[in-house]
Amino acid sequence: MSAVLDTHGKAHDGHGDHDDHGHHTPTGFMRWVTTTNHKDIGTMYLWFSFAMFLFGGVMAMVIRAELFQPGMQIVTPEFFNSMTTYHGLIMVFGAIMPAFVGFANWQIPMMIGAPDMAFPRMNNWSFWLLPPAAILLVASFLVPGGGAGVGWTMYAPLTTQMGPGMDLTIFAVHILGMSSIMGSINIITTILNLRAPGMTLMKMPLFVWTWLITAYLLVASMPVLAGAVTMTLTDRHFGTSFFNAAGGGDPVLYQHIFWFFGHPEVYIIAIPAFGVISQVIPAFSRKPLFGYASMVYATSSIAILSFMVWAHHMYVVGMPVAGQLYFMYATMLIAVPTGVKVFNWVATMWKGSLTFETPMLFALGFLFLFTLGGFTGLVLAMTVVDVQLQDTYYVVAHFHYVMVAGALFSAYAGVYFWFPKWTGKMYDETLGKWHFWLSIIFFNLTFFVQHFLGLAGMPRRIPDYSLQFAEFNQISSIGAFGFGISQLLFLYIIIKAIRSGEKAPQLPWDGADTLEWTHLPTPAPYHTFENPPTVK
Amino acid sequence: MSTADSIVSANRLLLRKLLVVSVLMFGFAFALVPFYEKICEVAGLRDIFRSDEVAAKNTQVDMSRSVAVEFDSNTQRLAWTFRPLASGLAAHPGAVMHVEYEVRNTLDRPVTGQAVPSYGPQLAGQYFRKLECFCFQQQTLAPGEVRRMPVVFVIDPNLPKDIGTITLSYTFFEVAGTQKRPG
Known part of the structure; x- marks a missing residue:
């Protein structure tokens, strides 16, 4: 099918500008169901991820409301467990990953001068697999036994003992994995085969580079997760004993397989965020990115190293000291390429003509807070320290600094940055700045105190806590409610801009110099680069 | 195309x-x-x-030397007969040794006693590791009761070379306040 469409698209080049393909004549809902246009699909990805973000956010609010005071107030412990589980699963697989795939869909063809993705029909499938997965996740709350309360890591043996909600979750993970793999194959093929003439690999915008690397990570690691949950499924229903000690299996094996996927997954989330930041910071510094080649190599090193450090998530399972030492040093090694990137971003700003519009503010927020999250990551990399901090709120604080202030803030930076290009409208700059400042203040209020809770020994994923943790938890909950409400402001900003935003100028950001800004009108028309540009 | x-x-x-x-x-x-x-x-x-x-493996038995261990027994103002079944033995440092003591309550009432060990030379005490000893607990004997009690010990291989003989001496004391007074 893709072959037909590609041939069609190419044939179209020769004929010029008429725009009447059979495949986008449906209107209304069916237009979105049947669309193969990368911009439509990118838009759907972004809206889907934002809907999932709000859904997972409501779960975070339930968690923080329960933790507002010691003792059990609002929910049962079982429900609390499923809240932490689905909050994690939905935010990782439903919100952050689809958001960056949405960026990839919108931006990669426009940034490399391609007319569309390589496999437009498969692209449509990649997106439309997501809603059924989301429905399965929601449906798991409705089956007997309720949602799976096993944590987003889905560790055996808890998973092998859960009710049927676990099966629905496993199928949802399977579907999400298929969607990611299809999306990644599409992205790799697009980047490798559909670049405009003259767009060599080392001339690609860094966002495209980061997605190329991320897509390879996805193709290599998502199937491993699929394998892990498949083993869980067969352990549950088909009498195998991969993780069942009574049958000769080993629950620790699950952790190894899961984290072999899980650590690359962390970079699958972080690396496209690096890509967005690498576009935004040069644009608002009015300088080219400092150390472009070193950025490419650093990102590649991070990706390769990510497959070699998985067991730092499981120092306490009882591994030999030699293993702990290896994983400790290998993990610390990742700080080197990450440091290269951070210093390159800072050097890009050095002596630049900086302005601080909302995308730049979010990029700077990212830079500051992601680095902080990286430092706590180094602390956790040390085996002796991690033995104390394993499964405490210190870990929760650490990964929210890199996931929320890292990935989410960079996604916001990207949305504000490309919004004019996508819609031809400008968002309200004042409200955008409000969104940033409210987000960053409430974010720190929520998560900075969790470092102290973790150091004092408060365990994660527990609905109750002892009295000495009460004040910090109260502060954290207040911060979380504030953060949650601030994100509704983002929804308002976007809807307001789409409905009544001012018309965007052709080049709203002086320093933006990639193809979508220099070669395309604003807003980008439905079909772009049917005749590929020549890149010098 | x-x-x-x-x-x-x-x-x-x-x-x-x-x-x-x-x-x-x-x-x-x-x-x-x-x-x-x-x-x-x-x-x-x-x-x-x-x-x-x-x-x-870590319990290295030092077969190159043996230490003479002598057992001594005393009672302090307590009408018990108390004696080791063997007066002494030769032990390799690091080897687990086992001896027994016998005690008899010659009184017509139940008596609770506590044995207190001492070592000669005193320095040897820190190298004399008792794994099991009747001196770890108080012993209560019924009138006329006879009891055999074990001591399991290891002599630390780090025992200084110049110590060739260790004397282990136990003294039994009656534990005050456990005796039932008439009335």
Whole structure:
């Protein structure tokens, strides 16, 4: 099918500008169901991820409301467990990953001068697999036994003992994995085969580079997760004993397989965020990115190293000291390429003509807070320290600094940055700045105190806590409610801009110099680069 | 059209290669199962008896010398007869040794006593490791009761070379306040 469409698209080049393909004549809902246009699909990805973000956010609010005071107030412990589980699963697989795939869909063809993705029909499938997965996740709350309360890591043996909600979750993970793999194959093929003439690999915008690397990570690691949950499924229903000690299996094996996927997954989330930041910071510094080649190599090193450090998530399972030492040093090694990137971003700003519009503010927020999250990551990399901090709120604080202030803030930076290009409208700059400042203040209020809770020994994923943790938890909950409400402001900003935003100028950001800004009108028309540009 | 065709076939080729990679990685998850078994075997992670073996190896019995251990017994204002079954033995440092004492309550009432050890020379005390001893608890004997009680000990191999003989002496005291007074 893709072959037909590609041939069609190419044939179209020769004929010029008429725009009447059979495949986008449906209107209304069916237009979105049947669309193969990368911009439509990118838009759907972004809206889907934002809907999932709000859904997972409501779960975070339930968690923080329960933790507002010691003792059990609002929910049962079982429900609390499923809240932490689905909050994690939905935010990782439903919100952050689809958001960056949405960026990839919108931006990669426009940034490399391609007319569309390589496999437009498969692209449509990649997106439309997501809603059924989301429905399965929601449906798991409705089956007997309720949602799976096993944590987003889905560790055996808890998973092998859960009710049927676990099966629905496993199928949802399977579907999400298929969607990611299809999306990644599409992205790799697009980047490798559909670049405009003259767009060599080392001339690609860094966002495209980061997605190329991320897509390879996805193709290599998502199937491993699929394998892990498949083993869980067969352990549950088909009498195998991969993780069942009574049958000769080993629950620790699950952790190894899961984290072999899980650590690359962390970079699958972080690396496209690096890509967005690498576009935004040069644009608002009015300088080219400092150390472009070193950025490419650093990102590649991070990706390769990510497959070699998985067991730092499981120092306490009882591994030999030699293993702990290896994983400790290998993990610390990742700080080197990450440091290269951070210093390159800072050097890009050095002596630049900086302005601080909302995308730049979010990029700077990212830079500051992601680095902080990286430092706590180094602390956790040390085996002796991690033995104390394993499964405490210190870990929760650490990964929210890199996931929320890292990935989410960079996604916001990207949305504000490309919004004019996508819609031809400008968002309200004042409200955008409000969104940033409210987000960053409430974010720190929520998560900075969790470092102290973790150091004092408060365990994660527990609905109750002892009295000495009460004040910090109260502060954290207040911060979380504030953060949650601030994100509704983002929804308002976007809807307001789409409905009544001012018309965007052709080049709203002086320093933006990639193809979508220099070669395309604003807003980008439905079909772009049917005749590929020549890149010098 | 020929360039378009070549791009299409290049795309399909890449699609197939990447699909093969994902299928292989799915298989890799399952390949980790025997790999993990092997790692556990090599690293000895599954060998739950191993820690005992290590402990046993660490108890190095120094066969190059033996130390004479003499047993002595006394009572302090207590009408018990108290004696070791053997007056002495020769022990290699590091070896686990076992001796018994016998005590008889000659009174017509139950008596609770506590044995207190002392060592000669005094320095030897810190190298004399008792694993089991009747002196760890108070002993209560019924009127006329006879009891045999064990002492299990190891002499630390770090015992200074110039100590050739250790005297272990126990003294039994009656524990005050346990005697039932008439009335």
